[in-house]
Amino acid sequence: MGYSIAVDAMGGDHAPEAPVEGALTALGAFDDLTVTLLGDTAVIEKVLEGKEYNRDRLHILHTTQVVENEERSPADAIRRKKDSSMAVAMRMVREKKADGMVSAGNTGALLAGATLLVGRIPGILRPALSIALPTGERPTLVLDVGANMDCKPAYLVQFAQMSSIYYRAQYGVDSPRVGLLNVGAEGGKGNALTKEVYPMLREETALNFAGNVEARDLFAGAVEIAVCDGFAGNILLKTVEGAAGFILSLMKETISQSVKGKIGGLMLKPDLRDMKHKLDPSSVGGTPLLGVDGAVIKAHGNSKAAAMANAIGQCRRFLQSGVNEDIQKNIEIH
Amino acid sequence: MGYSIAVDAMGGDHAPEAPVEGALTALGAFDDLTVTLLGDTAVIEKVLEGKEYNRDRLHILHTTQVVENEERSPADAIRRKKDSSMAVAMRMVREKKADGMVSAGNTGALLAGATLLVGRIPGILRPALSIALPTGERPTLVLDVGANMDCKPAYLVQFAQMSSIYYRAQYGVDSPRVGLLNVGAEGGKGNALTKEVYPMLREETALNFAGNVEARDLFAGAVEIAVCDGFAGNILLKTVEGAAGFILSLMKETISQSVKGKIGGLMLKPDLRDMKHKLDPSSVGGTPLLGVDGAVIKAHGNSKAAAMANAIGQCRRFLQSGVNEDIQKNIEIH
Incomplete structure (x- = not known):
């Protein structure tokens, strides 16, 4: 069984290079991994140019909008920009088209989207x-x-x-x-x-x-x-x-x-x-949004390729170890 | 006009040496300063032994108790230990026998004592x-x-x-x-x-x-x-x-x-x-408890003599610049 992870290719200070190159590193490290890169296809393909990778395990999904770091209201942005790389990645997780997602983009938008677009694990009060x-x-x-x-x-x-x-x-x-x-x-x-x-x-x-x-x-x-x-x-x-x-x-x-x-x-x-x-x-990699019904990993905004690869690896480990299934089983509702 | 400052000679990691020696340094620096050292007279006199100072401007007031750093309840300790160096210094301020006080002792006890023993500036909700x-x-x-x-x-x-x-x-x-x-x-x-x-x-x-x-x-x-x-x-x-x-x-x-x-x-x-x-x-010196009806300066627990001298100097400057009079005049009650 493999793991499919959606990667926001437009989020973070070093996008698109860091998420795209990080994805290639992660694909090299894990045979059971499939990555979908979300963002402007032309921009992503430019970074991929001349690089070797397995086309069966790397997909690109074109999106036309970007949630910026400096949004006035990140919560509004994730709601409004329905075709942003971040929002589409989140919908993929909700619709089980991806097992998990990684983004180094706007934290506020990711937090708002996690509840709005992905949803909480049943019984969890707040992620x-x-x-x-x-x-x-x-x-x-x-x-x-x-x-x-x-x-x-x-x-x-x-x-x-x-x-x-x-x-x-x-x-x-x-x-x-x-x-x-x-x-x-x-x-x-x-x-x-x-x-x-x-x-x-x-x-x-x-x-x-x-x-x-x-x-x-x-x-x-x-x-x-x-x-x-x-x-x-x-x-x-x-x-x-x-x-x-x-x-x-x-x-x-x-x-x-x-x-x-x-x-x-x-x-x-x-x-x-x-x-x-x-x-x-x-250097520690990404950090998960705990309590969300899917693996949503936030990578640090200044992540370079190695840190993005770490975060993707972390998302895979999160899925592999069944954290969310354990949470759902063990959570006590107060 | 001079300034009279009560110094807790038993408070802090380096008591009694640091507060006693700090007081001597401060007395040397400011002609208009009078210091009362509070604590065990025998202990204080031992530190003073062989040192030169102006006996007209340095007094010792004997106290029999000490508020320790590790009190279970600092607020209880300051209430219970009525003859502690810290509590007596605070009462001196309340009774206008001293213009201000300095202690490197237990912060929780000092905070509790500031309200209980010294009291607030009229109109101040919380120090x-x-x-x-x-x-x-x-x-x-x-x-x-x-x-x-x-x-x-x-x-x-x-x-x-x-x-x-x-x-x-x-x-x-x-x-x-x-x-x-x-x-x-x-x-x-x-x-x-x-x-x-x-x-x-x-x-x-x-x-x-x-x-x-x-x-x-x-x-x-x-x-x-x-x-x-x-x-x-x-x-x-x-x-x-x-x-x-x-x-x-x-x-x-x-x-x-x-x-x-x-x-x-x-x-x-x-x-x-x-x-x-x-x-x-x-190195910055002490820090005042703002809103208390008197100059109450908390020196860092690990203050050595120089830091204690700084804190005493700061207490004097606090008094000299009329901070509390200004606060009382300008404070707006919400």
């Missing part, structure tokens, strides 16, 4: 977007990071359940520790939401609930998963991005200010590049 | 704790970072008003830009709270409201002040701490893995130390 922080041997998964601004306690319980199933399938950890992102480690801490969620998570015996976790402890690998509402998660995600960029640029500045520093910096250059890569969220 | 992120030439002030977990929209408007007055007095910026910490730059973004606060801030003509600001843009100096609820602010603060520590340790590891890297690292060592200092929140 969630996760991010895999590259915090060590295994990444730390944080969710929700932007799909749900105001959350009810039951949403967070489902986020914990869905992500535990996903983490197990994706990273081979039998019983991943789930922390509740909070302002202190002790129980009873936090805002109205976390105070209400804490005892609910403690009652879920199928979860490996590790209690509250502070943002700084995520970087020490305190848990495999941290759950939170999409507002707090998004603040966390963008603080990591901002702080990492700031520190790396401060380092460059520091180095360039002294001769000794300059020489030292030159010697360190390959190591620093290596480090920057380790910190790059796109 | 807020701010943090000054060392983001460039001038720090970026973020508040609230932990005093108020669940905020009403009017609280955030007052945070913006109070911090604008404080920022002007502290950093000499006439009309500091205030951003609303949010998940996107456009209006209409965010959770229920930020959606409600946004138009309220826009109506405040006395504020230089710059709209929504994303966490990553704080590091590019997009605004001088970012307002948020204490839950989101605390997540931001601890993410910065965690990410900075993680990146610096990753750098050390990267450097130690190659000979070339080791040599380069050695050459860079003084520069990196310099950078670490720049990133250290305690």
